[in-house]
Amino acid sequence: MRFRIKNQEDFWSGLMFINFGVLAIIVARDYPMGAAMRMGPGYFPTYVGALLAGLGAVICVRSLRREGERIVGWAWRPLIMLSVAFLVYGFLMEDRGLGFVPALVALIVLSSLSRREFKPVELTILTVALVAGAVGIFSYGLELPFPLFWWR
Numbered sequence: 001m002r003f004r005i006k007n008q009e010d011f012w013s014g015l016m017f018i019n020f021g022v023l024a025i026i027v028a029r030d031y032p033m034g035a036a037m038r039m040g041p042g043y044f045p046t047y048v049g050a051l052l053a054g055l056g057a058v059i060c061v062r063s064l065r066r067e068g069e070r071i072v073g074w075a076w077r078p079l080i081m082l083s084v085a086f087l088v089y090g091f092l093m094e095d096r097g098l099g100f101v102p103a104l105v106a107l108i109v110l111s112s113l114s115r116r117e118f119k120p121v122e123l124t125i126l127t128v129a130l131v132a133g134a135v136g137i138f139s140y141g142l143e144l145p146f147p148l149f150w151w152r
Contacts (some may be wrong), residue, residue, distance in 0.1 A: 003064055010063035017056025022048030077133045078114035085110035093146070100139065100146040 005011045008037045034040025085107050090101035108127045112118065138144045 005063055006065065006067045007063040008070055010051055010059050010066070014056040014059030014061075014063060017059060019056075020055045021049040021051070021053025021056060024052065073144055077116075080116035082111055085114075097150070099149040101135065101148050102150075 027041040027149040028045035028049065031042030031045070031048065033042045050076035089103050090111060092098045092106055095102065097103060099101075105127055108130055109123065110125075112123050135148065139146060139148060
């Protein structure tokens with residue numbers, strides 16, 4: 001019995017979800033699970049990974065039944081720019097990094113370069129709003145110990 005993939009986008013998306021779900025389960029297997037009333041650090045990633053893998057399986061099966069467009073090529077620019085943006089964010093958030101605010105600004109600006117249409121005014125407004133929201137939520141609301149800048 002041969003399977004014919006009718007919707008390539010759904011098939012590859014489902015496969016990606018399955019891979020990330022299984023990876024989350026593998027990473028979380030060494031963490032204590034706990035119970036539903038007293039969740040351990042492995043509880044949430046294990047169940048989210050299982051849900052993600054299950055959702056991916058449903059999407060993969062659906063791709064065998066529903067017609068869809070063929071994937072013509074890869075969008076290399078967004079793939080590369082988003083990967084670079086996340087790597088730069090990680091390096092800037094290190095112990096000796098520049099701090100939370102510069103790391104967020106770099107993440108947002110580099111991510112915006114993944115699109116061909118680039119509007120500096122919109123990017124500035126978006127950056128200010130996202131950084132203010134993230135600082136408000138993570139630094140003041142949740143009181144996470146991120147240094148906001150390298151001097152603080």
